[in-house]
Amino acid sequence: MSDGRAEVRRHAERGSNDRLDGYAILDESLVCHLGFAVDDQPFVIPVTFARAGDELIIHGSPASRLLRHFDGTNEAVAEVTILDGLVLARSAFNHSMNYRSVVCFGKPVVVDDLDERARLLDLVTDKLVPGRRPHLRQMTEKEVRGTKVIRMPIDAISVKVRSGGPGDREEADVDVWAGVVPMSLVAGTPVPADGWEDAEPPRHVKDLA
Amino acid sequence: MSDGRAEVRRHAERGSNDRLDGYAILDESLVCHLGFAVDDQPFVIPVTFARAGDELIIHGSPASRLLRHFDGTNEAVAEVTILDGLVLARSAFNHSMNYRSVVCFGKPVVVDDLDERARLLDLVTDKLVPGRRPHLRQMTEKEVRGTKVIRMPIDAISVKVRSGGPGDREEADVDVWAGVVPMSLVAGTPVPADGWEDAEPPRHVKDLA
Numbered sequence: 001m002s003d004g005r006a007e008v009r010r011h012a013e014r015g016s017n018d019r020l021d022g023y024a025i026l027d028e029s030l031v032c033h034l035g036f037a038v039d040d041q042p043f044v045i046p047v048t049f050a051r052a053g054d055e056l057i058i059h060g061s062p063a064s065r066l067l068r069h070f071d072g073t074n075e076a077v078a079e080v081t082i083l084d085g086l087v088l089a090r091s092a093f094n095h096s097m098n099y100r101s102v103v104c105f106g107k108p109v110v111v112d113d114l115d116e117r118a119r120l121l122d123l124v125t126d127k128l129v130p131g132r133r134p135h136l137r138q139m140t141e142k143e144v145r146g147t148k149v150i151r152m153p154i155d156a157i158s159v160k161v162r163s164g165g166p167g168d169r170e171e172a173d174v175d176v177w178a179g180v181v182p183m184s185l186v187a188g189t190p191v192p193a194d195g196w197e198d199a200e201p202p203r204h205v206k207d208l209a
Numbered sequence: 210m211s212d213g214r215a216e217v218r219r220h221a222e223r224g225s226n227d228r229l230d231g232y233a234i235l236d237e238s239l240v241c242h243l244g245f246a247v248d249d250q251p252f253v254i255p256v257t258f259a260r261a262g263d264e265l266i267i268h269g270s271p272a273s274r275l276l277r278h279f280d281g282t283n284e285a286v287a288e289v290t291i292l293d294g295l296v297l298a299r300s301a302f303n304h305s306m307n308y309r310s311v312v313c314f315g316k317p318v319v320v321d322d323l324d325e326r327a328r329l330l331d332l333v334t335d336k337l338v339p340g341r342r343p344h345l346r347q348m349t350e351k352e353v354r355g356t357k358v359i360r361m362p363i364d365a366i367s368v369k370v371r372s373g374g375p376g377d378r379e380e381a382d383v384d385v386w387a388g389v390v391p392m393s394l395v396a397g398t399p400v401p402a403d404g405w406e407d408a409e410p411p412r413h414v415k416d417l418a
Contacts, residue, residue, distance in 0.1 A: 088341065143301075201386055
């Protein structure tokens with residue numbers, strides 16, 4: 001894909017425009033950072049989302065005033081970054097992070113149709129807690145009306161990944177501990193709501209750990 | 210502060226413009242999401258950063274072509290979000306996340322002066338791995354020249370926090386496990402670089418865990 005916006009120039013060896021690589025990173029991320037500009041004022045808001053094919057489905061309620069802006073003509077950008085580690089080199093200059101990052105460009109559209117909105121919200125629920133939705137009742141029409149949903153076609157994608165140890169072989173004899181401290185987002189012990197203190201959490205909850 | 214950009218309208222009870230609250234969240238975050246627009250095209254890039262007083266210090270190398278844009282006249286936005294948990298309610302509608310999120314607005318400036326740049330880069334190193342910098346040599350002039358640094362005064366700030374269990378008391382009798390699955394970013398066992406396999410990692414490395 002030759003889209004200048006999505007070209008990785010700095011550390012080009014870490015970059016690609018491979019959709020499958022990018023989609024795997026998107027699918028692993030729980031929050032995406034949605035950027036757009038209104039009258040030259042940039043905004044970035046964190047949103048929950050899911051990917052469906054070549055589109056992002058964005059759960060829009062946290063910022064309804066801003067999302068009116070999306071009618072399919074205005075550009076937006078959705079970015080996710082998974083931090084995999086801190087890279088501690090012998091010099092400050094060679095310190096780095098291991099990460100997997102994706103930037104998607106597209107023109108989002110607010111979904112008006114209620115049936116479609118309900119279907120897309122199910123995808124977001126499925127993504128956040130896989131396997132939970134069959135245990136839940138269907139959303140009511142009032143609930144669907146009270147939730148904004150945005151579809152953003154992924155017109156261009158840019159993927160950037162760093163992994164491995166510090167890139168400072170020329171200073172390997174410097175007497176400073178060097179290496180990588182892995183980082184990961186992990187689920188802790190579930191905290192049950194009132195009434196569920198003595199119950200075993202269901203399989204789909206345990207599977208989050 | 211009455212700055213319309215920073216006003217939290219959706220779930221206003223979760224929002225504030227308290228700088229101390231926001232600064233604590235910024236200081237705990239390792240990556241920030243920097244948003245800006247160039248000729249109506251929005252961009253969001255993940256960057257490492259530190260906070261110094263009422264400014265963000267942004268390590269700019271990953272996107273040098275874009276950061277030329279910053280001469281103190283163009284608006285940018287820096288957002289961080291710490292995910293604290295998945296909130297599993299009895300209904301899909303009441304599912305949520307626990308999080309602490311900050312959005313900062315300001316007009317960034319690229320730092321030209323080399324001494325100032327070196328000083329600010331030290332702050333970024335101090336933030337990423339507290340206590341490590343005294344173990345490292347000073348940056349060379351060539352290294353400082355090869356690194357971009359941006360200062361962004363925090364002209365307005367918006368803080369949004371959700372915590373606690375699911376907000377679905379009206380459905381407390383529904384027979385579905387409900388509660389919170391805590392999430393946190395944790396450091397794993399350090400992976401030493403070649404030559405350090407048998408050494409005990411120093412205090413400042415162990416302190417990351």
